Amino acid sequence: MTGSQPAGPRPIIEATEVSRNFGAFVAVDRMSISVREGEIVGLIGPNGAGKSTFFNLLSGVMRPSRGRVVFDGADITKLSPSKRARLGMLRTFQLSREFSRMTVLENLLVAPQVQLGEDLLPLFTRRREVDEIERRHFDRAKEVLAIAKLEHVENNRASDLSGGQKKLLELARTLMVDSKLILLDEPGAGVNPALMKTLSDMIQMLRNDHGKTFLIVEHDMDLIASLCTSVTVMAEGRTLVSGSFDEIRQNRQVLDAYLGGAA
Amino acid sequence: MLAYIVSLATFVGFFMLLAIALNLQWGMTGMVNFGIAGFYALGAYTSGILSSKLGLPVGLAMMVAVLAGLAAGAALALLSGRLRDDYLAIVTLGFGEIVRLIILNEDQITEGPRGLRIAEQPLAGWVSVENYPLLYLGLVVLAVAVAFALSETIRRAPMGRVLRAIREDELVASVLGKAVLRHKIRIFAIGGGIMGLAGALYAHYVQNISPDVFLPMVAIFIWMSVIVGGAGNNWGLLLGAGIVMVLLEGSRFIGDIAPWIDAEKLSAGRIILIGVLLIVTLHLRPQGLIPEPRYRNKFQRKS
Numbered sequence: 001m002t003g004s005q006p007a008g009p010r011p012i013i014e015a016t017e018v019s020r021n022f023g024a025f026v027a028v029d030r031m032s033i034s035v036r037e038g039e040i041v042g043l044i045g046p047n048g049a050g051k052s053t054f055f056n057l058l059s060g061v062m063r064p065s066r067g068r069v070v071f072d073g074a075d076i077t078k079l080s081p082s083k084r085a086r087l088g089m090l091r092t093f094q095l096s097r098e099f100s101r102m103t104v105l106e107n108l109l110v111a112p113q114v115q116l117g118e119d120l121l122p123l124f125t126r127r128r129e130v131d132e133i134e135r136r137h138f139d140r141a142k143e144v145l146a147i148a149k150l151e152h153v154e155n156n157r158a159s160d161l162s163g164g165q166k167k168l169l170e171l172a173r174t175l176m177v178d179s180k181l182i183l184l185d186e187p188g189a190g191v192n193p194a195l196m197k198t199l200s201d202m203i204q205m206l207r208n209d210h211g212k213t214f215l216i217v218e219h220d221m222d223l224i225a226s227l228c229t230s231v232t233v234m235a236e237g238r239t240l241v242s243g244s245f246d247e248i249r250q251n252r253q254v255l256d257a258y259l260g261g262a263a
Numbered sequence: 264m265l266a267y268i269v270s271l272a273t274f275v276g277f278f279m280l281l282a283i284a285l286n287l288q289w290g291m292t293g294m295v296n297f298g299i300a301g302f303y304a305l306g307a308y309t310s311g312i313l314s315s316k317l318g319l320p321v322g323l324a325m326m327v328a329v330l331a332g333l334a335a336g337a338a339l340a341l342l343s344g345r346l347r348d349d350y351l352a353i354v355t356l357g358f359g360e361i362v363r364l365i366i367l368n369e370d371q372i373t374e375g376p377r378g379l380r381i382a383e384q385p386l387a388g389w390v391s392v393e394n395y396p397l398l399y400l401g402l403v404v405l406a407v408a409v410a411f412a413l414s415e416t417i418r419r420a421p422m423g424r425v426l427r428a429i430r431e432d433e434l435v436a437s438v439l440g441k442a443v444l445r446h447k448i449r450i451f452a453i454g455g456g457i458m459g460l461a462g463a464l465y466a467h468y469v470q471n472i473s474p475d476v477f478l479p480m481v482a483i484f485i486w487m488s489v490i491v492g493g494a495g496n497n498w499g500l501l502l503g504a505g506i507v508m509v510l511l512e513g514s515r516f517i518g519d520i521a522p523w524i525d526a527e528k529l530s531a532g533r534i535i536l537i538g539v540l541l542i543v544t545l546h547l548r549p550q551g552l553i554p555e556p557r558y559r560n561k562f563q564r565k566s
């Protein structure tokens with residue numbers, strides 16, 4: 001599959017024949033995928049196809065039973081989730097996971113990765129620096145809040161947000177960090193049409209203006225069609241087919257897979 | 264009467280130290296600790312033995328007690344850090360009992376059930392014997408103030424924020440790139456150190472420590488203080504520790520008013536009273552008397 005890609009920007013992530021089983025059940029079966037810098041790749045497929053499990057394997061939340069994941073040129077198959085994140089891979093979850101009892105602003109401020117003020121000693125010996133860094137993160141958080149249209153709820157507890165706002169908050173949280181790849185697991189699920197527009201604009205803007213790279217699992221085909229540079233269809237743990245959205249749409253197998261599952 | 268109040272206040276101070284430590288571990292970070300008595304005993308015996316048996320200066324002995332608590336905290340967090348949350352509950356409970364059983368069954372160093380006599384006291388001879396309890400109270404207040412300031416500094420800093428994030432959702436913290444285990448070990452160690460200090464201060468105050476003081480019950484009183492006061496909030500637990508101590512001590516006087524209630528019933532009654540307080544709190548004000556404050560950024564008002 002990687003061989004058939006046109007020469008262009010280098011791949012930021014390459015998973016090769018990655019598998020994962022739960023007992024005797026094979027949830028992900030020799031999945032391979034490659035995402036190049038600046039791409040927005042869609043990963044679609046019926047419920048239970050193994051998309052979220054595949055995300056867990058890419059982000060290190062679960063270990064693959066076999067296969068290899070290379071990120072930005074380095075083999076990360078055995079790295080912990082936090083080390084992967086520090087290399088620049090960020091993700092959201094299908095069921096949004098916000099820090100419930102923290103404010104929206106705090107959810108953003110916690111995200112930047114290595115913060116001097118997270119260690120004890122600098123709180124006493126390097127106060128000025130800690131404050132300066134905090135100030136920078138605060139300014140960044142304000143920008144991100146504006147982009148995600150969450151300014152009016154910045155001091156609300158994250159648990160008080162609507163489902164759609166929680167999705168936006170999760171995406172917003174990833175923007176606090178300099179990332180090389182963002183994995184979004186159903187960012188549009190349960191988001192109302194108005195917020196969907198914000199979400200879609202946000203992703204588009206991040207790619208066009210900031211050169212961000214995305215791999216997106218999504219059921220909303222309008223979102224996939226409008227955003228994705230290429231699409232991979234997954235069914236029963238495997239790649240069914242991949243190509244442009246138009247190619248995919250006309251594929252017989254894809255239609256079957258979707259009609260067979262609960263699309 | 265004044266002597267009694269001074270002594271009561273000193274004991275409230277010990278409770279406050281333990282509660283500040285538990286709030287760092289559980290209130291802010293979500294790490295359960297049922298072995299508070301173990302840390303308390305470890306600090307008490309470390310300082311007691313080093314000063315009374317090995318002749319170390321009291322100040323130095325107390326410092327070693329803090330280090331012992333620190334090391335025990337780090338070790339327990341490391342041991343259970345990679346396991347599920349519930350393991351920490353079991354591990355800490357086990358730790359508390361092991362410490363107590365070692366003290367009880369060891370004869371030469373800890374003096375076992377006879378109890379350890381500690382003649383040494385910090386700053387002894389600085390003031391007259393009558394005024395010494397007041398000086399000691401001052402010392403305890405100072406320790407509480409320092410621990411409180413430390414905890415409050417952590418709570419307001421990015422460090423407190425990352426701890427809260429770990430409390431809310433450890434997995435998300437790790438996919439954001441946070442070194443979760445390192446943060447957990449550090450805060451559990453800091454809490455352990457404060458508990459060790461509380462134990463040392465207790466030992467040199469009562470001057471006679473025995474294993475029967477360090478029952479798992481201690482943990483319940485401290486948990487009560489933090490829950491009633493408001494987990495995650497440092498002011499609340501000061502109030503909580505005061506309330507719990509007043510309840511515990513106040514119930515003593517019931518014996519004077521109602522002499523027909525014997526001592527055994529009375530001590531059972533205290534526990535019931537504490538239980539009722541907990542249930543009422545959880546029903547009426549689950550977030551505690553003074554809930555965790557909602558975060559405000561110091562830059563927010565300026566912009």
Ligand SMILES: Nc1ncnc2c1ncn2[C@@H]1O[C@H](COP(=O)(O)OP(=O)(O)O)[C@@H](O)[C@H]1O
Pocket residue numbers: 022027045046047048049050051052053054
């Ligand atoms: N932790 C788990 N234990 C057992 N089975 C699981 C687990 N996670 C997912 N599965 C199963 O793996 C399959 C794929 O799930 P998932 O990756 O969530 O699919 P998708 O995201 O494509 O809907 C499903 O049949 C699901 O029940």
Ligand SMILES: [Mg+2]
Pocket residue numbers: 051052053094
């Ligand atoms: Mg899924």
